[in-house]
Amino acid sequence: MxxxxxxxxxxxxxxxxxxxxxxxxxxxxxxxxxxxxxxxxxxxxxFNDHPGATVYVEAWTLRNYVFVLTDPGMLTEIAKTVYLSVVTAVVTVTAAFFFAQFVWLREGSARLIFLAIALGPMLISEVSVIIGWRMFFPSNGLLSYAMTSTGLSGQKINLLSTELAAVVGLSYISVSYCFFSILSVLNGIDRGLLTASADLGASPVRTFFTVLLPLAKGGIAAAFTQAFVFTMGIYATTNALGPDSLWTVPYEIQLQMLTRRNWPMAAALSIVLIVIIAAAALVTQWLRHRKGSRHV
CATH class of the missing domain: 1.20.5 (Single alpha-helices involved in coiled-coils or other helix-helix interfaces)
Structure with missing residues (x-):
């Protein structure tokens, strides 16, 4: 040249x-x-005000935030939302991690089949998920029929309108995203490290906790926050599958917005929800930069 x-x-x-x-x-x-x-x-x-006659009047007031952060009912809803999101995230990440590990160790056409299965929940709308689980959990549903037919239960069981049903439905929605987040990290790990650990005399359990789990912490943290964020923003699944007492912040937002026509209160709740989600995202970024973020 x-x-x-x-x-x-x-x-x-x-x-x-x-x-x-x-x-x-x-x-x-x-x-x-x-x-x-x-x-x-x-x-x-x-920061606007809600006098009652109209949806809002322009103002600069902290009344909405003070009410959200001091009212016992609102604080209970925030606590329930965070609790439900954490439980769902733990369940989702646990299931996604072990399935991702299983797929990671597969080769050829078997791996492609399991990847296609993992894509399934991403192709189903939330409404379809709700309908499906509402047909599965009631006393005349598939689960109850299977339990009584196999003799595992002497009477029909009804798990609809329980926190378990809400957690299952929420986990189903976010499990695929968590799976691919974790799998992307596992794909960056040398499988020879597991073999080397076994050759040095480590048991499978010790290899899992001392080799695989530390290397996959970045993906686990990202998947956890992903499931946490999804759960924090969903209200339809929780409302349709969970008990009537399980009021969450997203449900309260739509109630204030559409039913009570209190737009400032709904906006204040939304900002509080965004702050909680942003805090979770910042923690995840810190963990990803600290633990193998290059693989995510």
Missing amino acids: SSADAISRRSGISGLTANIPWLLVPGLLFIFFVFGWPLLYLLRMS
């Missing part, structure tokens, strides 16, 4: 590099108008 060609090539690369910030402008504008502007409007709405 001649010196003139080299100079021309460097000049072209420099010109492209100089234009990169301008190439980002359309994407940044799209993000701002689609996500940033509605979020700013939501934040502004949370």
Whole structure:
């Protein structure tokens, strides 16, 4: 390559590099108008007042936040939402991790079949998931029929409108996303490390806790927050499968917005929910940078 060609090539690369910030402008504008502007409007709405006659009147008041953060009923709903999200995240990540580990150790067509199975829940809408589990959990549903037919239960059982049903439904929605997050980390791990650990005399249990689990912590943290965020924002599944006493923040938001027509209160609840989710995301980012984030 001649010196003139080299100079021309460097000049072209420099010109492209100089234009990169301008190439980002359309994407940044799209993000701002689609996500940033509605979020700013939501934040502004949370400081408005609700006199009762109209959905809101413009004001600058902290009354909504004070009520959300001090009212016992609201605090109970926040605590229930966080509790349900944590339990669901633990169940989902546990199931996703062991299934991801199983698929990670497979080869060839078997691996492709299991990957296709893992994609299944992602292709089903939330409404279909709710209908399916509502046909599975009641006393005349598939689970009760299977238990009585096999003799495992002497009478019909009804698990619909229980916290167990809500957790199962919520886990089903987010398990595929958690599975692929964890599998992406496992794919970056050398399987020879497991073999080396066994050759050095470590038991499978010790190899799991001292070799595999530490290397997969980044993916587990990402999957946990993913399931946590999904559960924090869903109310239809919880409302349809869980008990009537299981009031969550998303359900309260739609109640304030659509039924009570209290938009400022709904906005304040939404901001509180966003702050909790953002805190969880920040913790996940810290864990990912601290523990093998390059694989996620």
